[in-house]
Structure formats: structure tokens, C-alpha cells
Amino acid sequence: MSARPAHDRPLPPIAPAMLASLYQHRLLTTAQLHALHTPDDNVGWARRVLRLLLDRQLVDRVQAPGRLSHWFLTEAGADAVETAGPRAEPRRRVPTCAQAEGPLRAHTIAVNDVGIAFVKAAREREDECGPDSWRHEIAHPISPWRGRRPAELVIADALLTYLQVDKDGAITLHQRWIELDRGTARPAEQLASKITRYTRLRYYAPPSTPGEEEPEPLWRSHYRSFPHLLIVLADQPRERMHQRIQRTLALHHSDPAKDHLGTIPVSFVTLDDLTQRGPFAPIFISAEQPEQPVDWLGQSQAEEE
Secondary structure (H helix, E strand, C coil), X not given: CCCCCHHHCCCCCCHHHHHHHHHHHCCEEHHHHHHHHXXXXXXXXXXXXXXXXXXXXXXXXXXXXXXXXXXXXXHHHHHHHHHHCCCCCCCCCCCCXXXXXXXXXXXXXXXXXXXXXXXHHHHHHCCECCCCCEEXXXXXXXXXXXXXXXXXXXXXXXXXXXXXXXXXXXXXXXXXXXXXXXXXXXXXXXXXXXXHHHHHHHHCCCCCCCCCCCCCCHHHHCCCCCCEEEEEECCCCHHHHHHHHHHHHHHHHCCCCHHHHCCCCEEEEEHHHHHHHCCCCCCEEECXXXXXXXXXXCCCHHHHC
């Protein structure tokens, strides 16, 4: 009896979830897909599932340095996900091989590493944060349209949502704007100005109509509370990242816009620390108290003890 062709073999139950993650997050490594969907199995199982999807032309891959596979959907794979039902991330983004190998590859993979660090922490603590819990490139206006001049936007690299469940069953929803800083070309001044743009978002309201009440800030129609800003530094020497944090903080604190805009909660962390120690370790530098390392919720180790 001859073996069944690979494309005729039934797909494992985990396969649709892998496709859905690729649809939402665009580009994921084998290790990332394993961490999201098969953490209790050997990574070889994730590879076998991906091979079945590749044989059916639902996914494709490129080889990164070190022969690490980076996976993405084909048009057929995106069709399969959309046929299955509505997605948390409805925007269809199907990369080409050139895009998957291009300059945005490292950025996308790093943003997904941030999300996965929170997924792992939620698993350990029995909180809720899964493959659908971060969305890429979330944009909001911070100025109105003026004639032919379009509204100015602030665009987050991602928005992360985390549902914390306390021992008594109480739940708390946390959301974070994620800004990934790889130090490639953006000076510290531009990073500090990005904080100001998020502050403008906190207070921006659409123009009022004569005779009507002043509208509330626009963000209130999307969020229960204003998300904090988390700046994650990656792909730089550790000393340079800490220097960059200090320079950005100095520029932020001296920004004259703070006098009339106020400020927002901002914290910094390196991607290496986040992925190796997790978000509940005191590895974050808060803009409000930069001398005291805290966890992602602003608690110091002394407070936790």
C-alpha cells in the first residue's frame, strides 16, 4: 500500500489556529508558532504541522540567517482563514517573499516576541493573553482634517491586551501601546517626540458642532481607560540601549509641551530582558520614577514582598 500524498493527509486540529496567527501577525518563526500553539509538545510537532500547511500551499517561508524559517500566509491561506469566520485583526496582509526577507522582517518578528512574552506570563499565572491579544499598527488621529490636508496620526507598532485574574476572581484589563525601538535611524529626540504624540492622543477630541456639547476625547470611544505606553528596545548593545533610554527621558522631561498637555504613563524595557525574565520581573524603567526598576504594572520588588 502506497503512502498517502502529503496534501491528502488531514490537517491536525491545531493547524487552523496556526493559520489564524499568521493572518494576524504576518510573519512568525517556527519557535514563535511553537510557543503560541504547541508549548507542551516537542518543537518537531510544530514543524510537522507547518510542513503539512506548506505542502497544501497555505503557507510559505523564507530562510533567515542561521537557517531559521520565517513563515507567512499565501493568498490561499488567507482565504482559508477568512472563510472560517471573522478575525480579531480584519486587515488582510499577505507578505510576498521579498517583503518577508526585507527590512521590516526583524521589526515584525521582534514585535511578535513582545506579544509572546506576555502570552507565556499569562499561561504561568492563569491570566488571559493569547495569540489574538496583540494587534499591529493601530492608528488614531491627533488632529482634524483641514481641507485637503489629512489628519495627523499616531501609529502604534502594536496594541497589547492582557486580562489579569486575581486570586479572589477579580479581573483587571490592562492595555499597552507597544513602540519597538531598534535604534536603526531614529534619534532619541524623535523617540521622545513620539511620547508627546501619544499625549496629544489622550486629549484630542474631534471638532465640536455649533450648539452641541464639547465632545469627549476620541480614545474614549475605543478604550475603557487610556493604554499606557511601553517602549521596547532591541537589536542594540545593552549599554547603548540604556543610554538611549536616559537621553529620551531627559528630552521628554524637558519638553515644553508637557506644560499644557501633561503626560502619560510611559515605561521602557529591553527585549532581551522581557523575553528572558518576563513582564512581571522588575526590569522596566518608568518615566515617572526612573531610578526604581519595576514590573510592567509599576510594582517594585519591595512592594511585591
